[in-house]
Amino acid sequence: MSGTIKMFEDALANLKDVDDIRASAVITRSGLLVTEDIPPEIHAESLAAMSATMLSAAEIAISELDQGIANQLIAESNNVKIITMGAGPKMLLVVMANPAVKLDSILDEMRKAADKIKKL
Numbered sequence: 001m002s003g004t005i006k007m008f009e010d011a012l013a014n015l016k017d018v019d020d021i022r023a024s025a026v027i028t029r030s031g032l033l034v035t036e037d038i039p040p041e042i043h044a045e046s047l048a049a050m051s052a053t054m055l056s057a058a059e060i061a062i063s064e065l066d067q068g069i070a071n072q073l074i075a076e077s078n079n080v081k082i083i084t085m086g087a088g089p090k091m092l093l094v095v096m097a098n099p100a101v102k103l104d105s106i107l108d109e110m111r112k113a114a115d116k117i118k119k120l
Helices: 002-017 044-064 103-118
Strands: 021-028 033-037 072-076 081-086 091-097
Touching (some): 002 021, 021 044, 021 103, 033 044, 072 103, 081 103
Antiparallel strands (some): 021 033, 021 091, 072 081
């Protein structure tokens, strides 16, 4: 498993180069933290659990409305954007970003990381 975690860490590595990203994590769809690059002042396990719960609720809502499958969820406040994206059938990718960030660049980088995670 440690080799797999190293590969997940490698998938997060490119996200460090995006200036507006404050934190990132790979979590299971059930909300367990797999690996993270999160500052100590942020409770990583809470971020993981809540992100998985929010995406799950969005998936159910979109499915119940017969509108397909949710690919990602973006929660915004005045202080942060939290983006949760599916990364295969078992994993999610979560990013915390500055609130004024341009989403296009972050979403592109997240998709690249999610594609790496899907292959593991």
